[in-house]
Amino acid sequence: MEKLHFNFDTTDAIAKPVHVGVVASGDLEVIFRPTDKKTEVNIVTGSDGFKEVWANVLKRFFDRYPIQANIEINDFGSTPGVVNLRLTQALEELKDEK
Amino acid sequence: MKNSFVELHARERALSLLDAGTSKEMVGPLDDMISPHLEPQNIVPESDDGIVLMKGKIAGNNVLVVSIEGKFQGGGIGEVSGAKIVAALEKALEDNKNGKTIYPIIILDTGGVRLQEANYGLLSISEIQNAVIALKKYVPVIGLVPGRVGSFGGMSITASILSYLIATNKARIALNGPEVIEQEAGVREFDSSDKDLIWNTLGTKQRLATGLVDEVVDDTVDNIKNSIINEIKTKKDAHRTENVDFYLSLLDQLDLSKKLDIESYNKLYKNVEVTKxxxxxxxxxxxxxxxxxxxxxxxxxxxxxxxxxxxxxxxxxxxxxxxxxxxxxxxxxxxxxxxxxxxxxxxxxxxxxxxxxxxxxxxxxxxxxxxxxxxxxxxxxxxxxxxxxxxxxxxxxxxxxxxxxxxxxxxxxxxxxxxxxxxxxxxxxxxxxxxxxxxxxxxxxxxxxxxxxxxxTQRTIAELEEATKHVPAMAYDIDNYEKLGALxxxxxxxxxxxxxxxxxxxxxxxxxxxxxxxxxxRTLHFRYETPIAKESGRKATLKVRKLVDEQW
Missing domain, CATH: 3.90.226.10 (2-enoyl-CoA Hydratase; Chain A, domain 1)
Structure with a gap:
């Protein structure tokens, strides 16, 4: 297990907290929480040694969607593709009116 | 598979059963009630600790759905996950006592005790069983075993106590998993690589034939929901743990000179002469x-x-x-x-x-x-x-x-x-x-x-012993047990x-x-109320109980 921490300079505030995903094998859960501070990403991952990969996946995501949020990720060995999918899903939830 | 219930995650399962727009989740992922015992053992936690508690309605009836996430740590029950179930069942009990009928439905997809929080798991599971027994005086407590994990360990003991058990053919139900039996008693006792033997013995088709589940349905959301609605209407109770004379007679009539096989057991099961x-x-x-x-x-x-x-x-x-x-x-x-x-x-x-x-x-x-x-x-x-x-x-x-x-x-x-x-x-x-x-x-x-x-848990014994140093619930001795506050x-x-x-x-x-x-x-609450429990042993339990009480 490894704990990772990232900061991003993003500005699009989000209106509500959302949660998607499950900490299942090859999967992860993602929580977005509104914040008025800097965007913070805190990751607990079961696969050690992938800090650089995480940095790249997250950078690409925030380049495209510069949301400002407190983000928590619990990861159980998901691939970058699955990570991106879950992040995008969380974004979809934000748009959901219910 | 189209409209499969088994393929859904715990939260989706609960939602799929409830009438649209009636669901209310309690102590969910945003409540920050994470297990304090996993990270110290280098295990990734989950924000809901693998338990989804949802109140809502099914065909207009008030229900509490407890859905166990089988994909997170094998659906194992630890301190937080266990306390969530116990607290919610006790609130449901209170409602029923006060004349407000609410039907508890437990979706079992669980290996039983979460071995990384072992002694908490055992305590919690006994508390769940206690709440189920108390609830059954008022309403049937409905169990659902959809699979893939199925129901194992202490939670199968719980399953046996439930009023009515619905399962799909993708589930197995047993106390000890075949791997554990092989580990403890040898491969000749139970070969854990023999998948046919495992499914023929522990699969729900066999369990239905010998009274260990009450209904096996095809895996669709609609089938499962209909079975639940039907059970709420008919309030059937298997009284599974009240057949003591039947089983003691069955054991008397068992031929212990040879290894029991499925066919002879099924024959015996049907022909038991029950004596007091x-x-x-x-x-x-x-x-x-x-x-x-x-x-x-x-x-x-x-x-x-x-x-x-x-x-x-x-x-x-x-x-x-x-x-x-x-x-x-x-x-x-x-x-x-x-x-x-x-x-x-x-x-x-x-x-x-x-x-x-x-x-x-x-x-x-x-x-x-x-x-x-x-x-x-x-x-x-x-x-x-x-x-x-x-x-x-x-x-x-x-x-x-x-x-x-x-x-x-x-x-x-x-x-x-x-x-x-x-x-x-x-x-x-x-x-x-x-x-x-x-x-x-x-x-x-x-x-x-x-x-x-x-x-x-796929660790070495050395790693295990290291973990017990940080998490008293993992230890094997009475002095560490005392730290949980239950004594x-x-x-x-x-x-x-x-x-x-x-x-x-x-x-x-x-x-x-x-x-x-x-x-x-007449309760088991003493375990939460000792000075050690309050100070450290059951701190997370007490926090969960407070949150459930507030959000109920």
Whole structure:
């Protein structure tokens, strides 16, 4: 297990907290929480040694969607593709009116 | 698969059952109620600790859905996950008591105790069972075993207690998983690589044929929802843990000279001649029984020398207005898997028979007889025939009997001079409202042997031992157990084997003190209320209970 921490300079505030995903094998859960501070990403991952990969996946995501949020990720060995999918899903939830 | 229920995650499962727009999740992922015990062991936690609690409506009926996430840590029950279930069931009980009908539905997709939080898992599961028994006086408690994990371990004991069990053919139900049996009893007992044997034995088709589930439906959301609606309407109750005479008769008629196979068991199951079984009080015998800490204390506390009984492993007797019950080893037992004092089929059903009789005899009395359990149980029995017949029902029968006795007003006190392990402890010990243990290094309290825990959690024994240093619930000794706050008293200065007259008097005095201090308490709440529990042992439990109470 490894704990990772990232900061991003993003500005699009989000209106509500959302949660998607499950900490299942090859999967992860993602929580977005509104914040008025800097965007913070805190990751607990079961696969050690992938800090650089995480940095790249997250950078690409925030380049495209510069949301400002407190983000928590619990990861159980998901691939970058699955990570991106879950992040995008969380974004979809934000748009959901219910 | 289209509209599959099994393929859904726990949260989606709960939502799929509830009428649209009626769901309300409690202590969800945003409530920050994460297990404090996983990260110290380098295990990634989940924000809901693998349990989804949702209130809502099904066809207009108020329901509480408890959905266990089988994909997170195998659906194992630890402190937070367990406390979520217990707290929600207790709120549902309160509502039903107040005339507000709410039907609890438990979706079991679980390996049982979360081995990384072992002793918390055992405590929680006993508390879940207690709540289920109490709820059944008001409403059926409906169980659903969809699969892929199925239902195993202590949660199968819980499953046996539920009113009505619905399953799909993608699920298996057992007490011990085949891998654990192979680890504990050898590959000849149960070959865990033989998938056909496993599914034919533990699969729900076989379980339906022998009364261990009540309905098997095809895996669609609609089928499952319809079965639940139907059960809410008809309120059927399998009374699965109340067939003690049936099972004791079945065991009498079992041919122990050869290995039991599925076909002969199914034949036997259909042709059991049921006779009434009373387990008479233990009497003095001419020969010494197999030595054990439990036996030594039972004999000294009841004054019966070389105690023997019609079921050689279950001793009970009345002394000084109290009923003493012990499970003891018998080196010559016809059932090979209980020769070291494990709790097997006969033990579970016989203890249930004894306790049910005590409750029936005292039914109309104002003051109910105290029941003193002497716990020295190294584990449940690990065996193929045990699983085929359904050892989880045997253990469920005794757990249910103790819980009912306590809820009826019998003080149930557990005295632990020996081991208190796993399913054995759930069946014989954990339903007591006070636990008294001797402070002796030889005592083991745990959910599984180190070898099996290492195999199942895919760690080395060295890694496991490292983990126990950080998480008391993972440890195997009584001093770490005390840190959880569940004990009424840890008695110093008396060794496990030192049942002298003086020491027996001392223990009896402590037991009397525990009984006097009950003041009508029929619950298991004492475990959360000791200074150690409040200070550290059950801090997370108490926080969960507060949150559920606020959000209910």
């Amino acid at each position: 079984h009373d387990i008479p009080e233990a009497v003095a015998g001419s020969e010494e029984g197999t030595k054990s800490r439990g036996r030594v204390w039972f004999e000294k506390m009841t004054g019966i020398k070389n105690a023997t009984s019609s079921v050689s492993t279950v001793l009970h007797a009345q002394k000084g207005g109290k009923e003493y019950v012990a499970i003891v080893p018998d080196a010559d037992n016809d059932f090979p898997r209980v020769r070291n004092g494990e709790v097997g089929l006969q033990e579970g059903f016989a203890v249930a028979s004894v306790i049910n009789k005590v409750v029936a005899e005292d039914k109309d009395k104002d003051v109910k007889r105290p029941i003193i359990l002497i716990a020295d149980v190294p584990s449940q029995a690990y065996g193929y025939q045990e699983e085929l017949i359904g050892i989880h029902v045997a253990l469920g029968s005794s757990a249910a009997a103790y819980a009912k006795a306590r809820q009826a007003g019998h003080p149930v006190i557990d005295f632990i001079p020996g081991d208190a392990v796993s399913g054995g402890f759930l069946a014989h010990g954990l339903q007591s409202n006070r636990m008294i243990a001797l402070d002796d290094d030889s005592i083991t309290i745990q959910a599984m042997s180190k070898a099996s825990v290492a195999r199942i 009424y008293k840890l008695v110093k200065g008396i060794g496990s084997w030192e049942a002298t007259g003086e020491n027996v008097a001392k223990i009896n005095q402590i037991i009397d003190g525990a009984i006097d201090g009950l003041n009508g308490d």
